[in-house]
Amino acid sequence: MTNPQADIHIELEGTPQEVRNALETLRHKLTAQEFAACNAGVLEIVLAEVLNNVVEHALAGRQDGQIVIACNYSDHCWFVEVRDNGAQMPENKLPDGQMPDLERDLSDMPEGGFGWGLVRSLAQDIDYQRRATGHNRLSFRVPD
Template sequence: MLDATPDSVSDCLRKIRAEIEQQAPGVDQGLPWELVVAEVLNNIVEHACRDRPSGRIIVCLAFRATGLFADFTDDGCAMPGQCPPEGRAVAVDRAPETLPEGGFGWFLIRSLTTDLRYRRAEGANHLSLTVPRSLDG
């Protein structure tokens, strides 16, 4: 469990990395798990818990032969429309100053995961996903 703050997210990612390296070196080799987990946690902090400085996040990770299963629970605001954003690709073939500030995260999450599920229950957000070893099938 962690606080919904940027510092707690950074600390959590460092601890997960250290635990993986100690307990199962190489289990995450070639798996973009850290990118996905960081993006989800940062979205929770920036959006779901932006008005809740005392927000809490629970992260459960399980590395399997097929990839990483991740489950996130937070006590922040519900996602708009009760579902994760579509995450459309943003055209980057233009001047940097004309690029939107956000909008890349959900495209990245959806591009690197499978089995993305969201539900709101008992005042909490529940998001689960899998970061597969291969997106080819």
């Protein structure tokens, strides 16, 4: 489940604190000179949504959750793969990413339901696969 040759490679346990640590590591690596001109903020937002969903849903109630992130930058685009050992997506497919109805009173707004809409609006070529090894694999790209 590893790809240490990636431009950015991060392995983490499936906990909220580890997600925060991984995003901090990502931010540090993205500020490196070689990636200074890339669309780092968008990549960080997309990965934050994806990782939080993995921890909250795929790895819920598990103590052995593992996540691996591999990011490669090429031709002004980040190619990203996220793998985890959690439960598969419902119906083995990605959520449709429909945003909640925003034409309502602020007090009636839902707390959640925005994540996949945000991911789908910022990332491209999103693909989900459940591997025979029991791992989930999500890949996408984030152009500059």
